[in-house]
Amino acid sequence: MPKQIFYEATNCRNQCFHCYCPAGSRGRMMMSPDQILDMTGIFQEMLKEEITIGILREPTLYPELLPLLKKAEKASWLGREYKERSLYTNGENLSETLLSELLPIMPKIRFTLYGTELMHDSLAGKIGAYGQIEDATKRAMSQGFQVEWRILATKGNEKEVAAIYEKGKELRLHELKVSGRYYLAGGMRNAYENIPTSKIVEGLLAKGIPYKLDGARPEREYAENPEILRNIVIRRLDLDHLYVDREFNVYPLNQIEDQTVIGNIKEGRLLLMDRLLGKVAMPESFRRAMQVSLPSLAEKFAKPYSEQLLTPQMLFEKYYWKMDI
Secondary structure (H helix, E strand, C coil): CCCEEEEECCCCCCCCCCCCCCHHHCCCCCCCHHHHHHHHHHHHHHHCCEEEEECCECCCCCCCHHHHHHHHHHCCCCCCCHHHCEEECCCCCCCHHHHHHHCCCCCEEEEEECCCHHHHHHHHCCCCHHHHHHHHHHHHHHCCCEEEEEEECCCCCHHHHHHHHHHHHHCCCCEEEEEECCCCCCCHHHHCCCCCCHHHHHHHHHCCCCCEECCCCCCCCCCCCHHHHHCCCCCCCCHHHEEECCCCEEEEHHHHHHCCCCEEHHHCEECCCHHHHCCCCCCHHHHHHCCEECHHHHHHHCCCCCCCCECHHHHHHHHHHHCEC
16 A cells, blocks of 8 residues: 655744644754755655655744645655645745746635634734735735635634634635644743634534634534534544643643643553533533543553653654554
């Protein structure tokens, strides 16, 4: 069976506090395009496998992006099914010239919006961030790109979501998605409740706004039914919900100040309680799905991390694939 080696080329170093880039890559110099391509070529020669270079989470487009894409395209390293050949960006540096050269390579552009202008700019930490996306959207559509807006629904921003959704329809976007995430990055954890309640979803549906819940990989499509929030079956646990202290106690992010321990890695199992998902009720099947066997994790943590706080990203990057769920 064919296998795939996947690179996610990320070179943005803005360190925006809301950024969805992996925490470890923010502020760290990444490989140059030539280094990426050289390494990719070596792996391809050694393993004779399909190579995919992913340009998924690149908020600010850096100058080397286009040369890298062109080289990857020439070598057939972008992958035929890779996210429909799409680019996630915040619109910065997305000039007319870049768009014209980008169109044959990646004909779809995706933007994430957290609310109307004031709310989005506040979370992006930059005045004009919302206007930047709107302007980039218009430029991209005028050149023939398919443009998608993903609008983040969360507790208390129903009106914001509705306003952005109507704006997207007015612009005649190719695709509009309203979604909730199981985790948010950086300072957004303090600004947002991670998952909308059933009441919020009901309000969105009443306004005729479709709702999609993002979560366990791969993404799943859900019917337009608020009850779906009470009947989720999660097969993989996203550790960005959690913090682990030096004693291997596990805390939900929104209650770490209260020292609300919900499990201990050394005990070999971890149970997420109702409080982790706010007001969303969980059936017994959901509880069983969230019981995680982590016996090998405690051994791995013994020396290198015993004297420091383990961040969710450290857990995710190093041990996610080892989890037996």
